[in-house]
Each structure stands twice: as structure tokens, then as C-alpha cells.
Amino acid sequence: MKKMTYAEAIRDGIRQEMKRDSAVYLCGEDVGKFGGCFGVTAGLVDEFPGRVLDTPITETAIIGSAVGAAAVGLRPVAEIMFVDFTGVCMDELFNQAVKMRYMFGGKAKVPLVLKTICGGGVAAAAQHSQCMEAWFTHIPGLKTVMPATPADAKGLMAAAIRDDNPVIYIEHKQLLGLGGDVPEGEYLVPLGKADIKRPGTDVTIVAWSWMVHRALAAAEALAKDGISAEVIDPRTLVPLDKDAILASLAKTHKLVIVHEAVRTSGFGGEIAAVAAEEGFDLLDAPIKRVTAPDTPVPFSPVLEKAFLPDEGKIIQAVKELF
């Protein structure tokens, strides 16, 4: 184990795979000399000459070219600086990358990682703060990865790069400086395997990305009030580890889902549907969702604080079930 930040762990995952496989390359806006807008890819351009490419501001061509390169044998890690910018390359993602295999009758594979970052809390306002994961989970053929810890960040990045399918790997701004123990050497976290971030017996809280940490803080506070909360981090929304969620519900019989994304058609709705369809008999109480409201992300720190789910809102939702 080695102490590493989340940002360093992402870089370590990319480095591990670039050393292992010469077909892996990294491209995107300012990922090379500048080291990435948040410093995540710092130094890789010197470590891997010719394999870390600064592109123009050209999201359509970044993802479109990654599709072409992946279809003929490379393994691009293509960065879109903010998840909010994926609208500019959406056709390349949802009509090209993910449909090629199916449309071609299974005779193509497109192993590309779209690396990007989401989330609020830094007063970056409505076009640099969103959580768009639900969009991506609605696209068959795509996998959606959202690590919450440094170890998961490394292991999931490596697994995403080795996967033969298009994967969107969504980092979170709030987590970049988060430290933690990360396995040294080759490390992979399988896609589709949830992690119990805190075991508990009275209520299941499902949360991902930054919200895992807010859920853990809430669980800590709830423990003092005698409520034992289990925090489940799915880590990947597609594929979703339904079994882990249902197994937890079999124990706790209560479900609270927390996500930073806006409420309507958020991925929390999907998890609630899984619980209702496949775990109805396990539930002793209505399902609760703690989410952002259905508004754009506001700029003012005062407004943004009101917008974001936090420990207090999670505690309140849990207590309403008891």
C-alpha cells in the first residue's frame, strides 16, 4: 500500500496500463504539457513520448477520432475536460462509439475510455458543475464508472482501459486531493462490483462519487443516535451490482439513495425501481431519495450549498424512516 491522492491514483492507473500495453494512448485538451486542467495527468507526457497528445479545443474530434482508433486496435483514453462539455461530442459517444458493435453484428469492438470530471461545490456554476451520469446510463453499450476513493480510482481506471467496450470514467473535483491507501503494482477493480464502504444493519444508503463521503459522515452521526447505516458504493452504475444492493436490503429493509445529480430521471430512480421490482418484499418503509433539486447548478456559494445534498439532508431523510 502507498498513500496517494485520488488524482495521483488515477494517474497511477493510467500509467500502469500505458506501461503494460503500447496500444493505450491519452489525448485531450491540455492533458500533456499542462498536465490536465486539474493536474491529474501531470508528467505522463514525459514518461510516454508520443503517447500523450494535446488536442485543440475539439471535443467532437477527440471522441470521434478515439472511436476510429479504438475500432482499428488502439485503446484511447480520451479526456473531455468537464462532463458538462460532453454535449459537444454526444453523437460520437452515443451514436458511434457505443452502437458500432451492435450495428455491425458483433464484428467490432470499441475499447475507449472517455475520461472526464463532474461535480459541484467549487462555485463553478451551471456549465462546469453538473453530474450527468444518468444520461450515460441510458445508453446501452456504454459502461459508467464513478470512483469515490483513491484505491477505486486506480483500480477502476485500469479495468476501464482493459475493458473491450466504451467506458465513461467520471472523476469528481471534490475528491482530487483526497488521500488514501492504494495498492502498489498491478491493481484492478472489476466493473460491476459494489463496495460496502461502511457495514450496518438498520438502513441501506446507496451513494456514489463524492456523495459516498457525505453518506459516510451521515452514517457516523446516525450511529451516535443508535441508527446503524450501511453505505453501499456501487462504483459503477452500468454494470450495476444489484445483488449487493438487494443483499443489503435483506438485512436492513430500508433504502435511502443519495446523488448529487438533479432529482428527476436521476439514477436514484433506477435504483429505486430495482428495489421495488426485485426487492419489494424486503422493504419495510418507503424508499427515500436525497438529491439536488431540479434546477441548474447555481453560482453563489450560499445558493450552491442549498442545492447540494449534504450530511444534514441525508440524516433527515434517514430519520424520517424511523
Add this chain to the structure above:
Amino acid sequence: MQLAKENLLAFYQTMVTIRTFENKAAELFAAGKLPGFVHLYIGEEAVATGVCANLTAKDYITSTHRGHGHLIAKGGKVDLMMAELYGKATGYCKGKGGSMHIADVDLGILGANGIVGAGQPIAVGAAFACKYQQNGAIAVCFFGDGASNRGTFHEAMNLASIWKLPVVFVCENNMYGISNCQRDHMNICDISDRAAAYGVPGVTVDGNDVVAVFEAAAEGVKRARQGDGPSLIECKTWRWRGHFEGDPATYKNPEEQKTWLQKDPIPRLAQKIIELGHAGEADLANIADAVKAQVAAAVAFAESSPDPVPADVLTDVYAGQ
């Protein structure tokens, strides 16, 4: 450039194969035998033929919704294509793609495409992979006049130029984006003028003259293989049919249509072959007959092939599924 007899006869065979396949597709569509949309390449055969004659199986192409001609010229098999048009399990895509998504990655055909302009950055990516792997292969991107107005064109041309990628952009200017004629959708006459904006050479050729297309493409392909970067070739041609089968194309000027039909690329090539003494009319008729039999066999193969089974809807979504 003096082309050998074998080259010209090969061009003839390819162009007649495309024409025969497309005429058969029109007939089958009208008879209600083909589901979905069909966009035909009739009249534009010289473009795909002249360009692809410069390529090997290791080179890549991206195609369009009007893609049958590109596929045939790049070596695609007409029986597997026809079975795909029928939506059969034996088709190129096992009935999951249809006319607009036929691909043969092993032949370097990275797919027809239902989104206008989408092939441009994909071709750039394939060209990047060729350069990255130093395998000597190149990519060719086919697209139309309409697609040259898309943002994908700008981004693909620019990236290919700054990275000096081995890609040839082939604009098939058939004068129409569905009902919108070129003079109404851009304010320039020659789309090749746009190449200058990217520091890339651009040339306009008669897209109904297969030899002119071949020679222009040879130059672009040579540049790409030498590591000199991309180029843009505009081939002026004409879409004989409506945008899709069933479109009566009432927006076309009948006089213009008449003029263009007289520039049919196939008799033009036939005349050249005969004038050069490479073959007689009977020899060319023999080629056409053999092609006709091949296309008839493709139809028979498609019609006798099984449909996919309903369970197939769930397969091929993910690799390693």
C-alpha cells in the same frame, strides 16, 4: 497517366457491379421486399471506384448512408450486403444494421453511417492509429456536399492537418443534401476551396470520370503514405435518384437531371475502353452478364437465408457479454 487495360476493365467491372446491385435494390424496395430506408448510389459509381482502386485491404474507409458503392469498391461481398438489406441472419451485420450500417472491419470498411458527417472524425482516428502503429496503411473518408457543412468536417480536417495524418477526405458533391441543392446550402462553388482553411491541398475533379478520380486519389493517397498529411478531393457528380427510394425528387430541375444523365460514368468508361482497343462491346456485355448473375445469386442467397431469431436482439451489445 496511362492506365493499363487491366485497370480500366477492373474499374468497369466494379462500376457495373455497383450499378447492378443498386438497380436490383431499387426493384426489390419497390416490390416491398426490403424493410427500412434505402439510399442509392446510382450515377456516382466512378467516385468510389476510382478512389478505392488506390487502396489495399489494410487501408480503411468510412462511408455514409449512401454507402453501397463504397463497400463494393472496397471489396465488400454482394451476397452478405444483400442479405443485410433483407435483414437476414446471414447479412454482414446479422440483420442488426441494415443498409445504413453495413461494415466489414476485416476489409477496412468501418461502416456506412446514419449520421451525416460522423465518419469524418472516425476516419481521422483510424488514420491516427495507422500513424501510431507505423503500419503504412491510410484512411479515406467519403462524405457528401451536405456533410461538408457539419462541424465534424471542420474538426476532422483541422486535427488531421495539425497531426499530419494519413487520411484522404473525398467529398462526393452530388449537388444535393436531401432536397437542398448545393447553391442553397453554401456560398461557394467548389468545396475543395475549404481545404485552404486547414492548410491542406484541395482539388476538384469530374466525379463522373473514373480515370480523373483515380488520378486525383492517387495523388492524395501518395501524400498520405509518404507522411505528408491529409488532402481534400471534391468529386462533382449527381445523385440520379431521390434522397431515398420513394422520394420522387420533385425539387430537382428536370433539365439539370437530363444533362447529368448524359454524363453517365459507365458508358463514358466503356467508350474509352473500346476506343483504346482494350475490349469490344461483346466483352463488356459479358462482364455485365457475369455481374448480373452474381447479383441474382446474392438475391437468391438473401431470400433463402434465415431471419435472425428474437433472442438475438439481446446479443452483441457489449464485448465479452
